[in-house]
Amino acid sequence: MISIKVLEPFEFELCFELDSNTICLWTRKQWEDEFNKPGVKVFAILLRKEIIGINVVQIIIDEAQINYFSIKQKFRRKGYGSYLMSYLIKQCESLGIKRLLLEVSETNSIAEVFYIKFNFLTVRRRKNYYKDGSDAVLKEKKFIK
């Protein structure tokens, strides 16, 4: 059974654990700090009782930014990422969000296909943004009223 749970600040260790076993984006301290940023919400997707993916979104007035989005390796390509993204989009719609933003490396071709599926468009590039010299691509999904 699939469910979505809002994680609370005291649960930052669960996020660090999933991240350490998937894309290793943030340290334990960065996860702890992330929960304390204004407007941050953390959603976990669970299969039965296991957390299989996490999404961090930061809401600032009528804009939302995806700071983290990852599904555990062995659960990928089974529709769980889409389930979590669809949930996030519904949340944005109910909160009257006008645009949803994210940043992704130009080398992440899987994410590129994934975000196209949800009608994100490229709005800007940051040249040589990542350590390996690749560009960061800023993507946006607009919500039509």
Ligand SMILES: CC(C)(COP(=O)(O)OP(=O)(O)OC[C@H]1O[C@@H](n2cnc3c(N)ncnc32)[C@H](O)[C@@H]1OP(=O)(O)O)[C@@H](O)C(=O)NCCC(=O)NCCS
């Ligand atoms: C991007 C990510 C979240 C997708 O999650 P997922 O659960 O595997 O995605 P889904 O199974 O819902 O797939 C949705 C669509 O994305 C695309 N997609 C997903 N994985 C893909 C792959 N390996 N190759 C090509 N397209 C892929 C397809 O269009 C797919 O639709 P389809 O299965 O009907 O063809 C997941 O690959 C992931 O966690 N990647 C590492 C973290 C990351 O890159 N995050 C985004 C950066 S901000």
